[in-house]
Amino acid sequence: GESVGLHLPTLSVQEGDNSIINCAYSNSASDYFIWYKQESGKGPQFIIDIRSNMDKRQGQRVTVLLNKTVKHLSLQIAATQPGDSAVYFCAENAGGTSYGKLTFGQGTILTVHP
Amino acid sequence: SQTIHQWPATLVQPVGSPLSLECTVEGTSNPNLYWYRQAAGRGLQLLFYSVGIGQISSEVPQNLSASRPQDRQFILSSKKLLLSDSGFYLCAWSLSGTGEQYFGPGTRLTVT
Numbered sequence: 001g002e003s004v005g006l007h008l009p010t011l012s013v014q015e016g017d018n019s020i021i022n023c024a025y026s027n028s029a030s031d032y033f034i035w036y037k038q039e040s041g042k043g044p045q046f047i048i049d050i051r052s053n054m055d056k057r058q059g060q061r062v063t064v065l066l067n068k069t070v071k072h073l074s075l076q077i078a079a080t081q082p083g084d085s086a087v088y089f090c091a092e093n094a095g096g097t098s099y100g101k102l103t104f105g106q107g108t109i110l111t112v113h114p
Numbered sequence: 115s116q117t118i119h120q121w122p123a124t125l126v127q128p129v130g131s132p133l134s135l136e137c138t139v140e141g142t143s144n145p146n147l148y149w150y151r152q153a154a155g156r157g158l159q160l161l162f163y164s165v166g167i168g169q170i171s172s173e174v175p176q177n178l179s180a181s182r183p184q185d186r187q188f189i190l191s192s193k194k195l196l197l198s199d200s201g202f203y204l205c206a207w208s209l210s211g212t213g214e215q216y217f218g219p220g221t222r223l224t225v226t
Contacts, residue, residue, distance in 0.1 A: 034214055043204050043217035044158070089157060100146060100208050101173075102215060104157040 023073040023090035032093040116141035120218040133192040137205030145207040147188040152202040
C-alpha cells in the first residue's frame with residue numbers, strides 16, 4: 001500500500017550548519033506534502049508545505065524540495081539552531097478524498113549540538 | 115486566530131475503565147476534525163475524521179469511538195480500555211479537504 005518513509009531516522013548537526021532531512025513516498029498520486037516539527041511531549045507543528053505542481057518552496061530558514069520523478073521530498077534548514085532539535089515528519093495527501101487524509105512518515109530525530 | 119484545545123493533558127486509567135478525551139477548536143467554523151494516535155517513537159496513525167456535526171468516519175477497526183456533538187467539539191471515547199490503547203492522542207483540524215492540518219497539544223494516555 002501507500003507509504004511515506006524516511007531515509008535517516010536520526011540526524012546530528014552542529015549549531016550553524018545546514019540540515020537536510022529526507023523523505024521518500026511511494027504513492028505517485030500524492031499531490032500535497034507537508035513537513036511537521038514535533039518537540040517532545042507536544043503536538044506536531046506545521047513548518048511548510050508544497051503542492052505537486054511545484055519543485056521548491058521557501059520559508060523562513062526552511063526550504064522544501066520535491067522531486068516527483070524519484071518520489072523524494074526533502075526539508076532543508078539553514079543555520080540550524082538548538083531550538084530546531086525535534087522530530088520531523090513528512091506527510092502526504094494522495095487526494096481523492098473529501099477530508100484530506102494525510103499519511104505520515106515515521107519521523108527523523110534532529111539533534112543540534114551547540 | 116484559531117486555537118485548538120485538548121484535555122486532559124495526561125491520563126492514567128486501569129484496563130477495562132471507560133475513556134473520554136475532548137478536543138475543541140476556536141476561531142473557525144465547520145472545520146474538518148481528526149483524531150490521531152502516536153505510539154512511542156512512531157509516526158501518527160489516523161483513527162477518525164469528521165467533516166461535520168454527527169459525521170464520523172473510522173480509519174481503522176479498534177476499541178475506540180468518536181463523536182462530534184457540536185461543530186467545534188470532537189470527542190474520543192472507549193467503553194473498556196485495553197493496554198494497547200496507551201499512546202499519545204492528537205486532535206487536529208483543517209479548513210478544507212486538501213490543506214494543512216493543525217494539531218492540538220495532545221493527551222498522553224497510559225493504560226495500566
